[in-house]
Amino acid sequence: MTTPVSRRKALAMIVSGIGAFWTMAAATVSGVFLIGPLRKAGAGRRVELGKVTSFDSEFRLVHLAFHVSDGWHTKEEKIQVYVRLNEQSELDILSAKCSHLGCAVNWNGEGREFVCPCHAGRYGEDGAVKDGPPPAPLERLEASIEAETAYLNLA
Amino acid sequence: MMIETVKNWLENRTGLPSWMHRFFNEPIPASTGWRNTLGSLAGALLLIQLLTGFLLALYYVPHPEAAYESTAYVENQVPAGWLVRALHYWGASFIIVALFLHSARVFYTGTYRNPRELTWVVGILLFGTILALAFTGQYLPYNQMGYWAASVGIEIGSSAPIVGPYIGTLLRGGDVLGALTLSRFYALHIVLLPAILIALVLIHLYLLRRHGPARTPRDPSDDVVPFFPMQVLRDAIVITAGLGMLAGASVVLKTPYIAPIDLTDTTYVPRPEWYFLAHFELLKLAPPSLYQVATFWFPGAVITFLVALPWLDRSPTSAPSARKGIIGIGSVSLIIFLALTAYGFTTGGHEEASEADTLLADDSVDPAQARLAAGRAVYDEQMCATCHRINGDGETRGPDLSHVGIRLQEDYLREWLRDPEQFAPDTIMPSVMVEDEALLDALVAYLMSLKPEDSGD
Numbered sequence: 162m163t164t165p166v167s168r169r170k171a172l173a174m175i176v177s178g179i180g181a182f183w184t185m186a187a188a189t190v191s192g193v194f195l196i197g198p199l200r201k202a203g204a205g206r207r208v209e210l211g212k213v214t215s216f217d218s219e220f221r222l223v224h225l226a227f228h229v230s231d232g233w234h235t236k237e238e239k240i241q242v243y244v245r246l247n248e249q250s251e252l253d254i255l256s257a258k259c260s261h262l263g264c265a266v267n268w269n270g271e272g273r274e275f276v277c278p279c280h281a282g283r284y285g286e287d288g289a290v291k292d293g294p295p296p297a298p299l300e301r302l303e304a305s306i307e308a309e310t311a312y313l314n315l316a
Numbered sequence: 317m318m319i320e321t322v323k324n325w326l327e328n329r330t331g332l333p334s335w336m337h338r339f340f341n342e343p344i345p346a347s348t349g350w351r352n353t354l355g356s357l358a359g360a361l362l363l364i365q366l367l368t369g370f371l372l373a374l375y376y377v378p379h380p381e382a383a384y385e386s387t388a389y390v391e392n393q394v395p396a397g398w399l400v401r402a403l404h405y406w407g408a409s410f411i412i413v414a415l416f417l418h419s420a421r422v423f424y425t426g427t428y429r430n431p432r433e434l435t436w437v438v439g440i441l442l443f444g445t446i447l448a449l450a451f452t453g454q455y456l457p458y459n460q461m462g463y464w465a466a467s468v469g470i471e472i473g474s475s476a477p478i479v480g481p482y483i484g485t486l487l488r489g490g491d492v493l494g495a496l497t498l499s500r501f502y503a504l505h506i507v508l509l510p511a512i513l514i515a516l517v518l519i520h521l522y523l524l525r526r527h528g529p530a531r532t533p534r535d536p537s538d539d540v541v542p543f544f545p546m547q548v549l550r551d552a553i554v555i556t557a558g559l560g561m562l563a564g565a566s567v568v569l570k571t572p573y574i575a576p577i578d579l580t581d582t583t584y585v586p587r588p589e590w591y592f593l594a595h596f597e598l599l600k601l602a603p604p605s606l607y608q609v610a611t612f613w614f615p616g617a618v619i620t621f622l623v624a625l626p627w628l629d630r631s632p633t634s635a636p637s638a639r640k641g642i643i644g645i646g647s648v649s650l651i652i653f654l655a656l657t658a659y660g661f662t663t664g665g666h667e668e669a670s671e672a673d674t675l676l677a678d679d680s681v682d683p684a685q686a687r688l689a690a691g692r693a694v695y696d697e698q699m700c701a702t703c704h705r706i707n708g709d710g711e712t713r714g715p716d717l718s719h720v721g722i723r724l725q726e727d728y729l730r731e732w733l734r735d736p737e738q739f740a741p742d743t744i745m746p747s748v749m750v751e752d753e754a755l756l757d758a759l760v761a762y763l764m765s766l767k768p769e770d771s772g773d
Contacts, residue, residue, distance in 0.1 A: 172545035179552040183360075183559060187367060190403075193396040194371050200395060206742070230744045232375065233382060233389035235713075 210244065210304055210311040213252070220245045220268045220286070222257060225313065241265055242302060242313070243275070252311055255288045256300035266299070275299060340544035344528055347535035348547055351425070353554040354418035355524075359517065360555040361411045361562070365449075368404040369506065376456065378502035380495045383458035384576045391571065392747045393737070402566035408450045410562050412591050415443050423625075423646055426634030427530035433626035435523040440622055442516045445509055450589065452505040458498065459574040464586030466501070467493055475611040533635035573749045575697050583671045593660030594653045618649075672697060672755055684761075691762025694755050698748055706766060714745060721767040730760045 208227045220243040229238045241257040255275070257265045264279035274291060275284040282293035289298045304311040327333045375394060377386040390397040419439065422428055428436035451469055455462040470493065474484030489496025541547075575584070588596045595615065602610035621628070631638040672693035678686050695701070701710035704717045720729070731738070733756065736745040750756050 169545055172549055176545060176548050176552050179556055183556070186559075186563075187364070190396050190399060191367065191371060194394060194400050195374075197394045197397070228744070230742055233377070233386040233393075235744045 254302040260297040261295040341542040343540035346539035356551040358414040387457040452501040594656035597656040691758035694759040
């Protein structure tokens with residue numbers, strides 16, 4: 162025969178157990194739902210850059226536009242890159258986005274440098290900082306070549 | 317002891333521990349039992365609605381171009397999104413069932429009487445708020461059912477004398493149902509109505525605690541027991557049964573697929589949710605001369621009767637034998653209500669009969685031809701042409717499908733349609749959601765038939 166106190170304790174445990182079960186169930190479903198945005202991070206993307214033969218030893222600005230799915234929404238994203246064929250016949254691809262505050266840099270063919278029109282940041286033709294406020298070189302991007310066509314690999 | 321110290325600290329600052337102690341040890345009549353658990357069940361279901369509603373609001377966008385898309389995104393792309401949406405969808409029906417049972421219990425036991433008149437009136441307001449939430453929520457996914465429900469519902473509201481037309485315009489945000497209505501229903505559904513609901517629940521609970529559960533006429537004793545443990549355990553068991561059924565319904569039935577708004581689709585048969593079916597049938601029965609009676613005066617009279625019930629019922633005790641008149645009126649009304657609802661279910665078309673279903677079932681044509689025609693109807697219903705093009709018809713956001721029949725293998729195509737993400741994680745192509753497998757087969761058959769004319773097949 163159990164005492165009334167232990168019966169009360171036992172029932173308290175049962176009720177708490179039921180409460181804990183439903184709380185856990187709700188938390189699990191909510192948790193899985195909420196971590197959705199973490200799931201698909203880092204999926205790579207390929208964007209066609211153009212025929213390799215269309216580039217030469219001088220930097221050329223290429224405007225790229227591609228569709229990115231942003232949740233239920235599909236938006237057009239645009240990036241600009243400078244592309245040239247170097248002495249090893251490989252593509253040098255530099256982002257035109259200044260590492261300082263993101264303005265689009267201009268290529269100055271005579272001075273052999275990239276100049277940012279916003280805060281006078283200057284980069285050499287390898288993208289390294291020559292002068293001004295930029296904290297890092299211009300971002301270098303990789304391309305893969307298939308059937309004479311270059312594709313840009315974006316993160 | 318550590319716990320004691322924390323408890324004392326909290327007690328001195330807030331008084332919470334002793335409040336909890338009083339809450340759980342509240343003396344209630346010894347005859348309180350299973351019939352008194354239905355309000356708790358409704359409360360638990362409400363908490364599920366608040367939680368799932370918040371989760372859905374993380375993704376939902378109240379814009380005509382985005383409402384359906386963002387809902388489909390939750391359904392198809394967000395992990396457990398289909399489950400959260402189904403819980404919210406079925407939860408609404410479960411709450412309404414729980415409230416029906418709860419109100420019926422209160423009605424038959426006569427516990428709305430003095431001194432609990434206001435508990436009853438607040439309960440009626442709560443029921444009305446829940447129906448308003450169901451009504452506004454149904455419009456948000458911007459599909460056929462929600463559109464027509466809102467259209468008819470606002471029309472019914474507009475039939476009220478004098479102020480009716482103004483109410484209609486205010487609800488719509490203008491003369492037409494559309495973008496402004498969507499914002500309004502969204503604001504009502506996620507801000508105003510939940511706030512009113514929570515306030516009413518708190519008042520309802522305060523009044524319940526103030527008067528305690530009513531003693532039944534069969535229990536004239538003064539015996540009391542504490543709320544905890546037995547009544548809390550009964551509540552927990554009933555809540556577990558209710559939530560278990562809700563989870564089961566959501567997993568098995570999911571949220572029914574309803575096509576996006578297409579005002580040109582005359583094959584769509586608008587039907588209200590089951591809890592409005594009785595009124596729906598009543599509207600069909602009423603002759604034109606009684607239009608306003610059916611839309612406004614009769615429902616208004618029923619609501620007035622329910623609100624006035626505690627004052628109309630002057631019987632000396634709450635025993636059913638002393639309340640034969642009231643119980644008779646209530647029972648007959650309930651039977652009529654249930655009969656009309658049941659009749660509403662049988663009058664066909666409650667399940668959306670799509671053009672594709674009809675074509676597929678048409679045995680007057682060759683089955684292979686019927687399948688292709690049904691497949692084309694699925695293609696139209698799913699609005700594939702908003703992204704794809706066939707022989708010059710449609711948009712070019714997605715691949716041209718004119719010759720898809722020679723480009724893809726049938727099995728691959730079927731799996732792709734079922735879940736494009738398994739092949740292309742970043743694709744904007746949504747999963748094709750159809751009611752049954754035969755329709756997906758029809759769509760595949762139709763797409764596989766798309767070949768260049770000279771391919772000889």
